[in-house]
Amino acid sequence: MSEKHIDHPPLQGAKLAIGAVAVSLATFMNVLDTSIANVSIPTISGNLGVSSDQGTWVITSFAVSNAIALPLTGWLSQRLGQVRLFLGATVLFVIASWLCGAAPNLPFLLLARVLQGAVAGPMIPLSQSLLLAAFPRSKSSLALSLWSMTTLVAPVAGPILGGWISDNYTWPWIFYVNIPVGVLAVVGTWLIFRDRESATHKLPIDKLGLVLLVIWVGALQIMLDKGKDLDWFSSPIIIALAVTSAVAFVYFVAWELTDRHPIVDLSLFKNRNFSAATVALSTGYGLYFANIVLLPLWLQEFVNYRATDAGLVLAPAGLVAVLLTPFTGKLVGRIDPRILATVSLLSFAVCFFWRAGYTSDVDPWSLVAPTLIQGVGLATFFVPLLSIGYAGLPPSRIAAASGLFNFLRILCGGIGTSIFQTAWDHRSILHHAQLNEVTTDYNPTFQQFTHQVQLAGNNREQAYGVFNHVLDQQAALLGVDDLFYLSAILFVALIALLWIARRPGHGGGGDASATASGAH
Structure with missing residues (x-):
């Protein structure tokens, strides 16, 4: 049986504010969980008596089930209704978070993470749909701005919060923090959206x-x-x-x-705007996510930064993005979103070109300054690309499009991280071999260095060991600089994709808003 289609009017005043906060809290909690456990894997593994390699399944189990569940959003939302599905997924996410924290062993934790990732899948695309339908069409870009702020800040906050909790409390609290946030999100969403259910249809799976x-x-x-x-x-x-x-x-x-x-509507790629925006957003996000994993790793392993301090280097980007994103939402309605997206990709390129010049004695300002520029790129990244991608899509396809959008974004984040970590290893080995060519008794610099180390009370073998450690640091630096440089080039290349797309209609996100509201 299907429900009668009802076109709900936009929310206003306090109801709009409460609804937006509730949905955003659920999204923040969801995205935070993709990164908060990363820095805590050694602690979790040690407490549960397993190796670090086995501990990484805590991340993988969540990612696999999350990625699989995301494309199901369109089918599930039509079968159950968008509001019921969002509320049910959020409630189950809170329960799964409690089970993760209470896990007595690794198999139990992995099962809880699989459940958590699966129910997390529909939450992000549905949060977009609910926000777009709640806001007036003229303010749909503002709705996308609110959504994008949560997805920008959470990956940056995750490692910082996860490291701080692991250092000062016990690892289960990285999951328990979801419980009060999730309860607030469920209560707020139910109060505001319970009478705004979308039409349901029985569809074969x-x-x-x-x-x-x-x-x-x-x-x-x-x-x-x-x-x-x-x-x-x-x-x-x-x-x-x-x-x-x-x-x-x-x-x-x-x-x-x-x-x-x-189960996944691949015919969406027949739409030129959707294809161009999806490839640009997914690839750009993959590069961004890979780099926010790579930079703290380099700082911790080779520049002697603490995990919390390395995470704090990235914090200014989130702060700048939060401050600027609301303005981006307003500009999308006045300026061609392709121009704003170009500004975003150029900002990322400048950031990574700057980082490509890092040396082993890099100072704090040189670490933070490019991060501020990256914040500008983040603020102008999601909103314009979403406006371009959703433009012209029929109302019935917004949930499926959003699910596919976010599925590819998360998938590219994982692919980018794996490729960059492997490439860093290979480039570091190559640079180490090249630098090691100077390690001869005929090189005056090598002779002087080892002589100075021996004068400090070390023997010849120890002096060689110290020199090799310096080579390791320099090789890792040159390897990470190579990847920063490659990232910059790829961000510049992505700009061409933006101009394959047609300019969305006046109002930028208006088409997306109409699509979302039409799904009700």
């Missing part, structure tokens, strides 16, 4: 598509997670996972393009 999706995403995510440890394609396990993922992906695409009720 694409069982084969779902199975193929689970296989290719699961195999790909495990391959990315374990590739570095198993030396990538030197391992038969990695080769088997790669072949499994590739074959399942080909069958998945072929099936989804021909099925009457596909």
Whole structure:
């Protein structure tokens, strides 16, 4: 049975404010959980008596189930209703967070993380739909601004908060912090949105598509997670996972393009704006996410920064983004969003070109200044690209489009992180070999360095060890500089994609707003 379609009017005043805060809290809690556990893996592994390699499954289990659940958003929202699905997912997320914190062993924790990731899937795309439908069409860009602020700040806040909690309390609290936030989000959402349910329709589920999706995403995510440890394609396990993922992906695409009720609507890519914006946003986010993992790692391992301090280096970007994003929402309605997105990509490029010149004695200002520029890029990243991507889509396809958008964004974040960590290792090894060529008795710099170390009370072998440590630091620096430089070039190249898309209609996000409200 389906409900009668009702076009709900926009919210106003206090109801609009409470509804926006409630939905944003749920989104923040969700996105925060993608990164808050990263810095706590050694602590969790030690407490549960497992290796760090096994501990990484705490991240992978969440990522796999989250990525798989995201494309299901369109089908689930039509079957259950957007408000019911969002509330149910948020309640289950809170319960799963409690189970994670209470886990007595690793298998229990992994099961809880799988549940947490699965129910987290629909929350982000539905938060977009609910916000866009709650705001008047003329302020739809402001709604997208509020949504993007939560997705910008949470990845930066996650490592800082996770490190601080692990250092000062116990690791379960990285999950328990979700409980009060989730309760507030559930209560606020129920009070404001309970009478604004969307129409529901009984649709058959694409069982084969779902199975193929689970296989290719699961195999790909495990391959990315374990590739570095198993030396990538030197391992038969990695080769088997790669072949499994590739074959399942080909069958998945072929099936989804021909099925009457596909679980993932790949025909969305026939829309030029959606295709261009999706590729630009997913690739750009993948580069950004890979770098916010890479920079703190380099600072901790080779510049002797504490985990909390390394996370704090990234904090100014989130602060700048929060301050500027509301203005971006207003500008999208007045300026071609392709221009704003170009400003974003150029800001990222400038940031990474600057970082590509880092030296081993980099000072705090040189670390923070590019981060401020990155904040400008973040503030003008999501809103214009979402406005471009959603422009012209029919009302019934907004939830599916949003689910696919966010699925590819998260997937590219994982792919980018794995590729960059492997590339950093390879570039560091290459630079170490090149630098090591000067380690001869005929090089006066090498002779002087080892002589000075020996004068400090070390023998010849110890002096060589100190010199090799310096080479390790320089090689890691040159490797990370290479990746910063590559990131800058790729951000510049992405600009071309923006101008393949057509300019959205006047009001920027108006089309997206109409689409969202039409789904009700």
